Amino acid sequence: MDTSVPSVAERRVHVVPLGRERDRIVEPLRRHGADVAYLLVDAPDREGARGDVDFDAAGASDPADTRVDHDRLVEYQRDAWASVAEFAAVRPVPVALADVYDVLGVTTTVAAHHRAGEDDGDRLFGNVSTGPRIAAVGVALACMIVGARPYSVEPERHRHDLREEPLTEGVERTVDLPIYPMDAPTTDQVAVLGRLHERSEEHLATDKWNLIEWARERDLPFLREAGESRTAKYRALETHVLSPLRERSYVELEDIGRSDTVRLTETGRRVFFAFKHKIDGR
Known part of the structure; x- marks a missing residue:
């Protein structure tokens, strides 16, 4: 991750899917001095068009005033939210994490809101480790499109021995991913x-x-x-x-x-x- 010192007016803004994680959400934000953390909270049936962000609701001080259902989160997700709020401004955003276009659109909308990549804008980062794979692809693509910094977080240990058990089982469906031309060197x-x-x-x-x-x-x-x-x-x-x-x-x-x-x-x-x-x- 880019850890260079930002200018006086520049803020470090992170986009982080609030998936089935706790430490991989909180610790990178703490260690790298995040100023603002957009937590992408899964909302498969959310209202609004894909990519929409209600910044007024996201910035509400009371979780009840945001557009996410705080009570539906499991305990460690609520703990992650509270832990990040101790050192950064938390802005929860409802997103269909299984919809790559929604994740991509929300991330690029956040980038535009913060003028990421512009001389007077904020510095944007995206965590590709804390949500489902589809969300990781959406965040990574968005970062490439807007010139932000995606980062991956390796865990110290897994809850079970991956040499003995696979990470998942069964297949629900396959999803086509968007294709974007990358600016490759000549x-x-x-x-x-x-x-x-x-x-x-x-x-x-x-x-x-x-x-x-x-x-x-x-x-x-x-x-x-x-x-x-x-x-x-x-x-x-x-x-x-x-x-x-x-x-x-x-x-x-x-x-x-x-x-x-x-x-x-x-x-x-x-x-x-x-x-x-x-x-x-x-």
Whole structure:
């Protein structure tokens, strides 16, 4: 999880399905200084369109004034709610946790309400471990769409030995999941990530001109229309490769002397291996 210090006006806002959990809901919020926690409370027959959020009701100080049925929660769910309320603002929202579109819509609506991802907005996180699998998919997809941070919470132990008993039994139904195009890196960007990975494995620094010369030798498309001007080549590298990679925190630049050293981040390394198939065989 991103634990960097927020700005003075920025708040840490978490979206957390209130599933059959207690510690995996409460402890990440406590440890990482959550300011606001939206607890997604299961309401299969809730009123309203999918994705709707009544923010006035969610912010009510008395649970009876919210749109969720507090009395229907089991004891450890009520305890989780009360525990989080000791250090963060709890905002319960009724959601059909078995409806991926409802979970996705509620999460993106919360993101928009808090202007998540904007310069003057709050920082949004989504817990993908505390509800049913469908809810996890909805929260994760929403985080990817709005640029928020999904996180997973591993338990210290399970209630029974998974080597002896499966986690579940039987099948009630299968559910089609939504498909959203992801903003994958281009082939040129993957190739440059690979070059940076290769150089870092050899403990070698890499500057922009090194990348340009290497790309020229391999006739990478982003340089083909740049011409012979050195300035144009730098501009093409920045526009088509480095700027998009920096925006996604896949690479970092460091000024050393008269050159910019380009470094691969750990995220960039993982992305390279995830999309390495784009350049295999080239």
